[in-house]
Amino acid sequence: MNKIITLAIGTLLFAATGAFAEEHAATALEHANQAVVHGKAGHASVLVEHAEAALPHAKKGEEVAKGEAKTHLSAGVKSLESAIEHGKLGHTDMATKAAEEAVEHIKAGNK
16 A cells, blocks of 8 residues: 555656646746847847746756756756847847747757
């Protein structure tokens, strides 16, 4: 009986961890998409705001993700950091490209 309970709890925790990663990745994706939109409009400062809002969610998703999802979310974090750095320097085109890369990685990590 104890083994069944332990197995059930483990299964629920595993499922919750996956949902937790997906939830954070979805929020990160929303902000990363907005960063791209504003970058394409030439608004580097707003791009930075959205990339900064996406970053902690991408990091939380990365913490609990596993395998290929974790690899993509890690790459998404790096791309968001690059978008922030370039956006703060006023390099809107480079920041937008980095935000677009973040979007692609977060999407791939959230499948």
